[in-house]
Amino acid sequence: MAITAPSSLAPSLEIPRAVRRPAAVAAPARRRVAMLLADGLAVGLALLATRASFGVSTGPQGLSVATEVSAAALAALLWVVWVRRAVHGDRPLDALPQLVQAAAVYGFVLYAVLTLSGGFPLRLDGLLVLVAALAAATAGLRAAAHRLTCTGTGRERVIILGGDEVGCSIAHRAASGHLDLDVLGIVDERPPADASGPAWLGSIGELQDIVADLRIDRVVVAFADTDAAAMPAAVSAVRERGVRVDIVPRLHEILPAGATAETLAGIPVIALPAQRLPTWGRAAKRALDVVVSGALLVLLSPLLLAIAVAIRLDSRGTVLFRQDRIGRGGRTFRVSKFRSMGMDADARKAEVAHLNGHADRNDARMFKAAGDPRITRVGSVLRTTSLDELPQLLDVLRGDMSLVGPRPLVPEEDRHVTGRARNRCVLRPGITGLWQVSGRSDLSFAEMLALDEQYVAGWSLWRDVKLLLRTIPVMAFRRGAY
Secondary structure, X not given: OXXXXXXXXXXXXXXXXXXXXXXXXXXXXXXXXHHHHHHHHHHHHHHHHHHHHHOOOOOOOOOOHHHHHHHHHHHHHHHHHHHHHHOOOOOHHHHHHHHHHHHHHHHHHHHHHHHHOOOOOOOHHHHHHHHHHHHHHHHHHHHHHHHHOOOOOOOEEEEEXXXXXXXXXXXXXXXXXXXXXXXXXXXXXXXXXXXXXOOEXXXXXXXXXXXXXXXXXXXXXXXOOOOOOHHHHHHHHHHHOOOEEEEOOOOHHHOOOOOEEEEEOOEEEEEOOOOOOOHHHHHHHHHHHHHHHHHHHHHOHHHHHHHHHHHHHHOOOOOEEEEEEEOHHHOEEEEEEEOOEOOOOOOOHHHHHHHEOOHHHOOOOOOOEOOOOOEOHHHHHHHHXXXXXXXXXXXXXHOOOEEEOOOOEOHHHHOOOOHHHHHHHHOOOEEEOHHHHOOHHHOOHHHHHHHHHHHHHOOOHHHHHHHHHHHHHHHHOOOOOO
16 A cells, blocks of 8 residues: 555645555564563573572582573463563563563562472572562563664654644654654644644544554654544554554543553543652662762762863863852852863843754753754863863752752743743752653753652652763763754
């Protein structure tokens, strides 16, 4: 089937053959098989790691190698069955807490059964190694299986059902490289209003054919301009093909990460936790800040010294740049960064006003200029790698900032933050955050505020850890930095 847009609406939107017929795209069924193999292999690796660490057998003492391998295979089979029931989804970082819980339950059950049988001399410290190795191996192998069974780019092929502002926003972020997705286009009753956005692939009545012809891995249901009665049947038919479906809920702007799905009189509802940070949460967040920032300052001290020397050799002026920012509770503090511009940068700001990328979007509330001539040679490297922000670890240690939090705004930007968006001041601003891993300088001011609000509303310590881990590839690949 060759998918083309109806000639009366968009005669030129014929999908190129390279998109329509990919050379090698795995079916969802192939991904499920790969996940099963990954889960089984993870058990084998975990048992080998435990045996190598403690010199214990994976089966009863004195048994033959064949019997021992059979026991390990049975343990792997039990894990595959267990983890497929206990853990949903194939995003290893998001599922890691579930994997740890599942591995702990599995490990204790295996320990109890084999210990009671008198044949598994595994101490409790060996059990801890087994649980940790099992969770880590499963997460890593699932990530590898997920990437290998996508297209040649390692990304899922996605279409968006609904061409409104939300659907186009998802497509825009994917096109910018901030999501591990290849968005091939929009399915809706009519083309999106944004002509510069993704291609229009057809109407909802053609959804099944589009999914089949483009070998789609995932469908994201936004807010489509179609009959609501037709949506459930279309989505159900897609799911029957083994394709993953994600649904963007109404009022998604206020949904925190801790929201849970429940039922009320048989109707699915989303339960929101109370919007407050408990005392233990504040203490845990602060402890994480102190320990990690202190350790990084010690470990990175040679790098910090080298950067300071490079700045002094490259241009005249101070090594550090200090600037007023708005912190927790609306209080002002002085942020520290490595200087990446000349000392006359403020005096020359009017010269580069035309370079402000946000002004091009008719929104000059933030100033971010690509190719800013005020940036020094060393400063260009520091900015694209985010190394200029390392001195902020001192601000974290002092308590003015956090490792993870809302974006620290200058007073001129903070004056534009009103209403519900002021909730961002409940937490300390962060070196990184949801805004940092979702687009950085490519985000509009409104998108940045929305992400900060989502972060504050759904804060959890585990989410902070995930955001720290997600920041590493963002810095490594210099996404959205200038």
